[in-house]
Amino acid sequence: MPRKSAGYFSRVEQSPEFSWIGKGLQLERRLKDRLYYSGFQHGDITVSKGDFVYVENADSVDPGDHFVAKVRALYDTGDDDDSCHVAVVQWYMWYKEVPAGKRRLVQSNDSREVFEYTNKRVDTDIDAETICGRCQIVTISTNDDPDEAIEEEDTELDVLFARYAFNGDVFTAIMPPVKEYSKTPSKTPSKQQPKTPAQTPSRSTRSRASRDDDNNNKSRKSAGKTPAKTPRKSDSKADGKMSRTPARSKVRESGGSDMKTPRKERSEGSGHRGETPAKKVHLVSPKNRSFSTTDVLDILTSPEPDVFYVESDDEDSSSSDDDDDDDDGNDGEARAMRRALSPDGATPARKSNRQALKKAARDRRGDLSKDPAPVTSKRTRFSGTNDKIEKTQRTQIRNDAKYPKTPRQRKEPMGVLEQARARLHVSAVPESLPCRELEFGNIYSFVEGRLLDGTGGCMYISGVPGTGKTATVHEVLRCLQEEVDDSNLPEFQFVEINGMKLTDPHQAHSQILKALTGQKATPEHAAEILDKRFNTPAPRRDSTVLLVDELDLLWTRKQSVMYNLFDWPTRPQAKLIVLAIANTMDLPERMMMNRVSSRLGLTRMTFQPYTFRQLQEIVMSRMKGLQAFEDDAIQLAARKVAAVSGDARRALDICRRATELAELAKTPGRKSAALVNMTHVDTAVQEMFSSPKIMAIRHASLQEQLFLKAVVAEFRRSGLEEATFLQVSQQHECLCRLDGVSVPTMSQLSGVCSTLGASRLLLVEAGKSDLSQRVRLNVSQDDVMYALRDTSQS
Numbered sequence: 001m002p003r004k005s006a007g008y009f010s011r012v013e014q015s016p017e018f019s020w021i022g023k024g025l026q027l028e029r030r031l032k033d034r035l036y037y038s039g040f041q042h043g044d045i046t047v048s049k050g051d052f053v054y055v056e057n058a059d060s061v062d063p064g065d066h067f068v069a070k071v072r073a074l075y076d077t078g079d080d081d082d083s084c085h086v087a088v089v090q091w092y093m094w095y096k097e098v099p100a101g102k103r104r105l106v107q108s109n110d111s112r113e114v115f116e117y118t119n120k121r122v123d124t125d126i127d128a129e130t131i132c133g134r135c136q137i138v139t140i141s142t143n144d145d146p147d148e149a150i151e152e153e154d155t156e157l158d159v160l161f162a163r164y165a166f167n168g169d170v171f172t173a174i175m176p177p178v179k180e181y182s183k184t185p186s187k188t189p190s191k192q193q194p195k196t197p198a199q200t201p202s203r204s205t206r207s208r209a210s211r212d213d214d215n216n217n218k219s220r221k222s223a224g225k226t227p228a229k230t231p232r233k234s235d236s237k238a239d240g241k242m243s244r245t246p247a248r249s250k251v252r253e254s255g256g257s258d259m260k261t262p263r264k265e266r267s268e269g270s271g272h273r274g275e276t277p278a279k280k281v282h283l284v285s286p287k288n289r290s291f292s293t294t295d296v297l298d299i300l301t302s303p304e305p306d307v308f309y310v311e312s313d314d315e316d317s318s319s320s321d322d323d324d325d326d327d328d329g330n331d332g333e334a335r336a337m338r339r340a341l342s343p344d345g346a347t348p349a350r351k352s353n354r355q356a357l358k359k360a361a362r363d364r365r366g367d368l369s370k371d372p373a374p375v376t377s378k379r380t381r382f383s384g385t386n387d388k389i390e391k392t393q394r395t396q397i398r399n400d401a402k403y404p405k406t407p408r409q410r411k412e413p414m415g416v417l418e419q420a421r422a423r424l425h426v427s428a429v430p431e432s433l434p435c436r437e438l439e440f441g442n443i444y445s446f447v448e449g450r451l452l453d454g455t456g457g458c459m460y461i462s463g464v465p466g467t468g469k470t471a472t473v474h475e476v477l478r479c480l481q482e483e484v485d486d487s488n489l490p491e492f493q494f495v496e497i498n499g500m501k502l503t504d505p506h507q508a509h510s511q512i513l514k515a516l517t518g519q520k521a522t523p524e525h526a527a528e529i530l531d532k533r534f535n536t537p538a539p540r541r542d543s544t545v546l547l548v549d550e551l552d553l554l555w556t557r558k559q560s561v562m563y564n565l566f567d568w569p570t571r572p573q574a575k576l577i578v579l580a581i582a583n584t585m586d587l588p589e590r591m592m593m594n595r596v597s598s599r600l601g602l603t604r605m606t607f608q609p610y611t612f613r614q615l616q617e618i619v620m621s622r623m624k625g626l627q628a629f630e631d632d633a634i635q636l637a638a639r640k641v642a643a644v645s646g647d648a649r650r651a652l653d654i655c656r657r658a659t660e661l662a663e664l665a666k667t668p669g670r671k672s673a674a675l676v677n678m679t680h681v682d683t684a685v686q687e688m689f690s691s692p693k694i695m696a697i698r699h700a701s702l703q704e705q706l707f708l709k710a711v712v713a714e715f716r717r718s719g720l721e722e723a724t725f726l727q728v729s730q731q732h733e734c735l736c737r738l739d740g741v742s743v744p745t746m747s748q749l750s751g752v753c754s755t756l757g758a759s760r761l762l763l764v765e766a767g768k769s770d771l772s773q774r775v776r777l778n779v780s781q782d783d784v785m786y787a788l789r790d791t792s793q794s
């Protein structure tokens with residue numbers, strides 16, 4: 001049996017020949033010696049333009065570590081030296097390469113996941129000889145099943161998947177564009193795979209040594225071209241995450257840097273596209289045909305486009321336009337053209353917006369931050385998880401299950417409506433958070449002030465669901481971390497816990513301890529250790545920012561968890577800043593004696609439900625530059641939602657559903673669907689707000705509603721989808737006390753349970769009506785919570 005990756009090593013050992021494939025084309029008049037090719041052969045490796053490839057990571061000690069990229073162009077500089085073979089690539093990042101502080105924005109526990117790296121500052125010209133193998137990347141949407149998508153790929157190459165683009169700051173969900181296939185036949189001999197330890201258990205010392213030698217040579221040869229690997233403090237965290245994933249032994253993660261070192265020639269000379277002042281670009285086509293997106297991508301990848309001759313017989317059909325807010329999205333080619341012609345493809349809107357907000361926050365704080373004392377910046381450590389994306393994805397999955405899904409068109413270019421859907425997805429991180437500037441400023445200055453002073457405090461943030469509490473706090477923390485990175489703020493440790501993710505509220509103690517110190521302990525022991533920690537002076541300890549989301553769910557009979565969370569920040573030694581998010585406005589008062597709650601001195605912040613104008617602005621800001629909706633359609637959605645809840649999540653869902661309905665209503669034969677109109681929005685609203693089950697829950701009696709809530713609470717507590725009547729009755733009693741409602745007797749409650757069973761909202765065990773009677777929901781937990789969300793604030 002031939003050794004799988006023999007080619008890789010034999011190439012290294014014998015310094016294999018490099019040869020271009022195809023006829024060299026001179027595409028740039030000014031650079032006469034530069035010839036563009038459609039592919040190359042290097043030893044056993046054949047690579048064509050458009051292929052996804054592994055690139056050697058010369059700085060890694062692990063020979064299996066590779067970068068991942070897509071080849072966008074190939075050219076020969078015409079120089080008579082070692083570095084004349086150049087590949088222009090689009091980089092992809094492994095999860096491990098994502099800066100630690102950004103990883104919490106997107107959860108990835110699949111070692112096959114990569115992120116399209118759209119940061120314009122990274123150089124994209126590399127030595128073609130550092131390409132060491134091929135792979136396949138399939139772009140999927142955030143709610144697609146990666147396994148399913150990967151299975152569809154008929155290839156022997158490693159298949160990776162990409163759901164998000166990352167520009168070094170934020171992640172954007174990418175929707176599947178035109179399906180891209182490697183130009184080189186995918187059923188290539190497996191020796192084109194780069195060698196990984198898993199594939200080559202018996203690596204000889206000699207080949208390793210010669211490979212290392214070669215790597216060193218390559219590093220020298222491509223000095224300044226091969227991406228540099230920066231050691232990462234927190235790689236171990238990612239490792240931990242990844243190791244839980246079913247291992248794909250063929251694919252190795254590269255723990256490299258997010259900054260790919262620029263190619264020398266480019267950084268010294270012309271600079272790259274994003275920095276080059278506007279140049280005249282003449283597009284010349286012999287047959288006067290219109291330019292395809294690929295032609296324009298060629299322009300994008302070309303360093304100094306003075307004059308282009310675009311070959312009319314170019315067969316490249318790939319397209320990977322991202323979701324730029326400045327696009328109009330109507331015409332992919334025009335969009336790419338505009339971007340190509342623009343002196344800077346990047347949109348700095350987000351940054352400038354944030355900077356303005358940060359400035360506003362500073363101004364509000366007064367002098368403190370105008371001239372912050374110089375501080376030594378160490379790296380901010382982030383722990384905990386961001387469940388928001390998961391949560392919103394759950395909502396999406398629910399919606400997809402409930403409503404007919406628009407047929408997937410993965411092999412066609414992304415239409416306007418499809419782009420709109422991607423942007424409206426609640427998991428898509430928006431460019432900015434309109435209508436929350438004030439809240440942002442207040443939270444920012446609260447945390448910033450305490451970080452600078454080295455003190456602690458607690459801010460209690462409340463508001464009905466979907467008012468942007470979590471999104472705003474995350475945005476604040478992103479900005480604070482930027483300040484830490486710029487050495488304007490002292491380092492802090494960030495821990496996030498979410499009441500919804502804990503099966504028992506006391507686990508909060510264990511989780512906080514583990515995130516802070518890595519220690520594992522029972523909840524009681526963890527509480528003791530934490531108590532001691534927050535009472536002990538430790539002048540050199542960094543401040544801790546603790547985000548507690550869904551605080552409402554941390555209620556316990558003795559209220560010890562909640563009390564600790566409010567009390568610890570008041571300890572002078574603790575340097576603990578707690579941001580507690582809850583839906584209930586007066587939770588501290590309800591939970592604790594007034595005397596105690598006033599002593600805690602909480603800073604409060606209430607997020608009001610969005611008005612219709614605000615909801616309209618939120619949706620419109622996501623649609624910026626994309627004409628997918630008729631003017632009145634968004635307004636209608638915003639008005640309908642504002643009348644019920646002021647929930648941005650719901651408004652986004654409705655608009656998203658309306659785009660699906662518009663797509664379904666597309667006239668057969670027409671290439672593109674009409675715009676989303678008021679009828680589509682109205683239908684989407686009807687679907688969302690008046691499913692029979694939601695109506696039944698809304699019109700149930702108070703005790704019945706509380707019983708349903710108690711069932712959900714018990715399911716969440718136990719992690720099971722079934723509970724006994726006794727367990728539910730205990731939850732029910734807690735809820736009654738929380739809401740100040742008198743607690744019914746057991747027989748009354750049994751009657752409530754039977755009524756819900758009769759209306760089929762519950763499935764109750766037949767022939768039993770004692771405490772051990774088993775109860776299940778006959779409606780989704782989300783629907784119960786959605787139907788009853790307005791009552792939670794009461």
Ligand SMILES: Nc1ncnc2c1ncn2[C@@H]1O[C@H](COP(=O)(O)OP(=O)(O)OP(=O)(O)O)[C@@H](O)[C@H]1O
Nearest residue numbers: 426430433434465466467468469470471618648649
């Ligand atoms: N001002 C805004 N601009 C853009 N998007 C927003 C805004 N406010 C909320 N959203 C979006 O609405 C969704 C819900 O927001 P978020 O999760 O922050 O709400 P929340 O108040 O924390 O809700 P919950 O109490 O249910 O956790 C997110 O997708 C978020 O991006």
